[in-house]
Amino acid sequence: MENYLEVNLVRFIHMLRYAGIRIGSGEVLDALNALSLLDLSDREAVRAGLKATLVKRSGEQQLFDKAFTLFFAPPEAKEKDYARHRQDQAQRRQLLAKATEELTFQGMPLKLSDSEKTVYSGMPEKDKEKLLDYIKKTAEGKNIEQHFQPILESVVKSSLAYWRKSLRNQLNLSPLPQTGDQELNALLASAVRNGGDYSPALLEEDMQNIADKDLPRAEALIRKLARQMVTRLARRYRQSKKRQQLDLRKTIRHNIRFGGTLLKLRYRSRRTQKPRLVLLCDVSGSMARYANFVLQFIYGINDVVSQIESFIFSEDLERVTEYFQHGDDFTSTMLEVINRSKEWGRGTNLGAALKNLRLKYPDLLTGHSILLIVSDTKTMALDETLQELSLIKRIVKDVVLLNTLPRGDWLSSKSVRSFQGVLRMFPCNTLSDLEKVIRQKIIIY
Amino acid sequence: MSYAHAVSIGIIIAVSSGGVRSLDVSIANLRKAFLSAGYITDEDVIITVFLSLKLGKPLLVEGAPGVGKTELAKVLSQVLEADLIRLQCYEGLDENKALYEWNYQRQLLKIQISKETACTEDLEQNLFSLEYLLERPLLKAIQADKQVVLLIDEVDKTDEEFEAFLFEVLSDFQVSVPELGTISARQIPVVILTSNNERELSDGLKRRCAYLYLDYPTVEREVAIIRAKIPTVGEKLSLEVARAVSLIRDSQEIKKKPSIAETLDWVRAILALDQDRLNLVVIEQTMAMLLKTKADLLSFNKNIGSGRLVEYARTEK
Numbered sequence: 001m002e003n004y005l006e007v008n009l010v011r012f013i014h015m016l017r018y019a020g021i022r023i024g025s026g027e028v029l030d031a032l033n034a035l036s037l038l039d040l041s042d043r044e045a046v047r048a049g050l051k052a053t054l055v056k057r058s059g060e061q062q063l064f065d066k067a068f069t070l071f072f073a074p075p076e077a078k079e080k081d082y083a084r085h086r087q088d089q090a091q092r093r094q095l096l097a098k099a100t101e102e103l104t105f106q107g108m109p110l111k112l113s114d115s116e117k118t119v120y121s122g123m124p125e126k127d128k129e130k131l132l133d134y135i136k137k138t139a140e141g142k143n144i145e146q147h148f149q150p151i152l153e154s155v156v157k158s159s160l161a162y163w164r165k166s167l168r169n170q171l172n173l174s175p176l177p178q179t180g181d182q183e184l185n186a187l188l189a190s191a192v193r194n195g196g197d198y199s200p201a202l203l204e205e206d207m208q209n210i211a212d213k214d215l216p217r218a219e220a221l222i223r224k225l226a227r228q229m230v231t232r233l234a235r236r237y238r239q240s241k242k243r244q245q246l247d248l249r250k251t252i253r254h255n256i257r258f259g260g261t262l263l264k265l266r267y268r269s270r271r272t273q274k275p276r277l278v279l280l281c282d283v284s285g286s287m288a289r290y291a292n293f294v295l296q297f298i299y300g301i302n303d304v305v306s307q308i309e310s311f312i313f314s315e316d317l318e319r320v321t322e323y324f325q326h327g328d329d330f331t332s333t334m335l336e337v338i339n340r341s342k343e344w345g346r347g348t349n350l351g352a353a354l355k356n357l358r359l360k361y362p363d364l365l366t367g368h369s370i371l372l373i374v375s376d377t378k379t380m381a382l383d384e385t386l387q388e389l390s391l392i393k394r395i396v397k398d399v400v401l402l403n404t405l406p407r408g409d410w411l412s413s414k415s416v417r418s419f420q421g422v423l424r425m426f427p428c429n430t431l432s433d434l435e436k437v438i439r440q441k442i443i444i445y
Numbered sequence: 446m447s448y449a450h451a452v453s454i455g456i457i458i459a460v461s462s463g464g465v466r467s468l469d470v471s472i473a474n475l476r477k478a479f480l481s482a483g484y485i486t487d488e489d490v491i492i493t494v495f496l497s498l499k500l501g502k503p504l505l506v507e508g509a510p511g512v513g514k515t516e517l518a519k520v521l522s523q524v525l526e527a528d529l530i531r532l533q534c535y536e537g538l539d540e541n542k543a544l545y546e547w548n549y550q551r552q553l554l555k556i557q558i559s560k561e562t563a564c565t566e567d568l569e570q571n572l573f574s575l576e577y578l579l580e581r582p583l584l585k586a587i588q589a590d591k592q593v594v595l596l597i598d599e600v601d602k603t604d605e606e607f608e609a610f611l612f613e614v615l616s617d618f619q620v621s622v623p624e625l626g627t628i629s630a631r632q633i634p635v636v637i638l639t640s641n642n643e644r645e646l647s648d649g650l651k652r653r654c655a656y657l658y659l660d661y662p663t664v665e666r667e668v669a670i671i672r673a674k675i676p677t678v679g680e681k682l683s684l685e686v687a688r689a690v691s692l693i694r695d696s697q698e699i700k701k702k703p704s705i706a707e708t709l710d711w712v713r714a715i716l717a718l719d720q721d722r723l724n725l726v727v728i729e730q731t732m733a734m735l736l737k738t739k740a741d742l743l744s745f746n747k748n749i750g751s752g753r754l755v756e757y758a759r760t761e762k
Contacts, residue, residue: 024652034496045472048492056656058507058642261557263550 005035011184012071013054018188019067021060027053043072059224070187078187085186095121102132103156105149106139110156119164131159206406206429207293218431222296225434276368277308278396280357282375283341284314284348290404290428292334294374297434299333309364312337313353314346317360348378351385358392365392371399374428377415389422402428402437470498478524484516485669490657494521497655503615503636505600505651508659511704514639515598517659522594525635530589531596532582534603540610544620545584548577573624583614584628592632601640605647612650664691667708674709678716685723685758686712692757693735698744703735710734723758725751 009031013023030053038045047068055064073081099117103110112120120128138144138152207218250266258264279298283291291312298310298320310321323337350373358365365371371392379385393399401419403410407427410416419425427433475491494517497504506514522529532543552572559568580588586595600608614620618630638654640646662670667687671678686708694702703711714731715723728751736742 022648024648026652030500030502030655033500037496037499038492044488045492048489049496051489052493052496052655052657056505056651056654057645058658061658261553263553265549 005040006032009035012050012067014184015067015071015187016054016064019063021055021057021063023054030054046072059221082186092118102128103135105135105152106144106146108146108149110135110149110153112153112157112160116157116160116164119160119167122167123163127163131156207290207404207431218293219296221431222293222434225431226297226299276364276366276370278357278364278369278371279308279310280317280353280371280373280375281310281312282314282348282350282373283312284346286348286378287376287404290374290376293431293434294402294428295334295337309361311353311357312341313348313350315349315352316342317353317356318342319361347380348375349381349385350375350377350379351381351388354385354388354392358388358395365395367395367397369396371396372402373399373423374402374404376404377401377413377419379415382415382418386418386422389419393422399423401425404428470495475524479520482520482523483673484513484520485662485666485673486513486517487666490517490659493655493657498635500655501633503638503654504657505638505640505646505654506657506659507640507642509661509702510641511702511706512659512661513705514659515596518594518596518598518637518639521635521637522596525592525594527591527635528589528593529596530582530586530593530634531598533598534600534607536602536604538603538607540607542581543583543607543611544581544614545622546579546581547573548579552577575625578622578625584620586634586636587614587618587620587628587630589634590631593634595634595636597636597638599641600638600650601642601644601646608647608650612647612653615650616653661691661694661702662705664688667691667705670705671709671712675712675716678712679721682715682721682723683712686715689723689728689754689758690735692754693745693749696745696748698748699736699741701736701738701741707735707737723755725755728754 010028013028013031017023031050034049034053035046038049040046047065050068051061051064055061070081096114096117099112099120100109103112103117103120120131123131135152135156138148247266251262251264252260254264254266255262281291281294281298283295295312298308308321309319312318312320318341320337320341323333323340389399399422401423403416403425405413405416405427406429410420410427416425426437428437472491472495475495476488479486479491494504496502506517508514518531519529555572555577556568578584582595586593597611600611603611615636618633619627621627638650661667664684664687667690668683671683671686672680690703690708690711693699711731711734714734715727718727718730720727732742732745732751736745
């Protein structure tokens with residue numbers, strides 16, 4: 001491609017968009033206009049100009065700076081990056097080819113995705129051999145025929161899923177950028193490699209797979225989301241599109257002192273009742289890692305408004321509101337909750353927890369309260385749970401469930417389908433889901 | 446000189462200068478003007494302001510409380526020698542308060558008077574004339590003869606509906622009053638919106654604006670600010686204070702980070718106690734100028750402590 005200003009700008013914008021920055025075409029024009037006003041040999045001016053016209057969210061400022069440094073790097077550095085990218089690509093292809101070659105069943109390659117193959121090549125040699133040995137033994141077993149392959153594949157896949165989880169801190173599993181522009185791909189790959197926080201993947205990553213090094217960033221993000229949610233909840237007035245309505249009765253009464261001439265008008269102001277939030281968070285074994293994030297969210301909310309009642313549950317219910325009210329920092333609060341809680345990491349019985357909530361804390365469940373449940377819906381005693389839910393739903397204003405199962409798995413899960421009949425359900429599997437929950441105003445009052 | 450003559454000269458002046466008055470907008474000029482107005486800032490800020498003036502776009506300034514967002518608008522009005530019209534946003538702000546409202550009281554009085562003095566003129570038309578219109582900040586900015594700086598402060602506090610209305614006004618700079626017709630701006634005002642980022646603003650509004658994110662100043666920058674605002678301060682003290690404040694701001698546990706104004710207050714407090722260096726005693730005595738909630742003071746003592754603060758502030762880089 002030719003080295004025009006416009007072409008380069010558009011490629012840079014592609015890079016920003018890939019990183020998750022939303023840029024409209026109007027903004028592209030603004031950026032071009034801005035460049036025409038600036039001295040193009042002044043690197044800092046160009047940077048500031050593009051930043052002012054393209055990046056409009058506080059969280060994206062650093063991302064932009066990083067992308068700018070990479071994109072407008074000296075040609076030698078760029079060439080080096082490009083070479084390294086080609087080398088990486090070749091290496092990766094080689095690894096994948098090797099994995100495809102090794103993972104075969106009676107001469108046929110197993111149907112595995114590229115990321116699964118990457119996990120395989122990252123496994124320790126000993127465990128690789130174990131897996132291969134298992135496949136080989138199965139293949140040589142008596143009466144084992146070709147149609148047995150899918151079953152073997154799913155066994156291998158679940159083993160790889162386990163490894164994926166335990167290798168999440170070492171492997172780079174984010175898919176390679178595909179933009180159709182080799183040089184841009186190289187830049188993006190080097191961006192992903194150099195800084196953990198360049199990967200747009202963090203927002204889309206299943207929360208239980210977030211690597212430890214990304215935790216601080218995820219935590220900061222959650223705190224911000226919580227604050228935005230609280231601001232929304234704390235609003236008392238809601239304006240309608242219509243002009244304000246006159247309150248005739250009040251106006252007349254007020255103006256009696258002027259002999260009935262309507263000198264001062266009184267308006268009807270709408271005051272919305274603040275909802276009472278009751279949070280119920282699943283901390284059973286399957287939810288442990290999500291719970292860490294969700295509790296952080298609760299902590300963020302409690303930090304600002306204290307009228308939120310929070311509970312955790314697994315086999316039974318436990319009130320945790322007071323832990324969050326001491327004003328301690330998050331780590332010590334979490335430690336306290338985990339140390340004192342009897343419920344952490346046990347099985348799940350949502351029905352029993354709901355029943356206890358209803359019986360022990362009847363004054364929390366009123367017509368004003370909204371029950372927010374965070375769970376993966378995998379519970380014992382499904383029928384009782386459903387019964388209990390519909391009972392509670394009649395008392396409270398609304399019941400909302402944030403589901404940590406990935407959206408794709410909803411259809412195949414019986415419990416999800418039966419829960420959906422009773423309450424409103426939203427995905428809460430990734431940080432971007434959590435963000436959407438807040439943006440969509442799922443809590444209506 | 447006749448009145449008509451004066452008016453024609455006025456018009457000629459207005460036409461000839463075009464765009465922004467008095468100051469020829471260029472990056473170098475802005476830099477100089479900001480400096481002489483005592484507003485010490487980064488090159489980024491100057492370039493962004495320059496672009497927003499040149500492209501004729503509103504400037505949206507975001508950042509934590511106390512980094513000088515509102516101050517930027519004030520200084521800009523000073524630099525451009527334009528009046529500052531301020532619209533402070535709050536929850537529940539509506540068009541009546543922001544744009545215009547009919548002066549009901551005056552209209553009613555007029556009706557009362559005209560009842561008694563059997564007047565024949567066309568009362569209704571008179572009642573809805575500019576005379577009875579209460580101008581609120583937005584209309585005032587649009588109607589101004591001379592270009593003004595319109596500061597829309599803390600726009601994140603308003604409701605989304607108002608935000609939508611706002612960007613309608615900001616894109617056309619005209620307002621229609623049903624009884625009067627459409628009023629278009631005589632001069633496109635320089636618009637600055639500020640936000641504390643409590644709520645994500647809508648994409649539509651952001652798209653129309655140039656964007657500036659103001660961060661807390663670096664240590665060097667803050668030293669420069671302290672020395673510019675409080676000339677009597679010693680070099681050592683200003684450096685120590687700036688370093689101490691940056692340590693406090695970096696702490697995750699402090700909820701309300703000290704603003705630039707609070708840093709300046711702190712320096713003044715230290716000077717008032719006749720101290721020219723930071724030490725344990727003076728920190729204990731004056732910390733309340735910097736941290737203003739009990740929780741923050743407690744967590745300062747728990748997580749940082751005066752001893753570490755002095756040590757950090759005094760170590761050379």
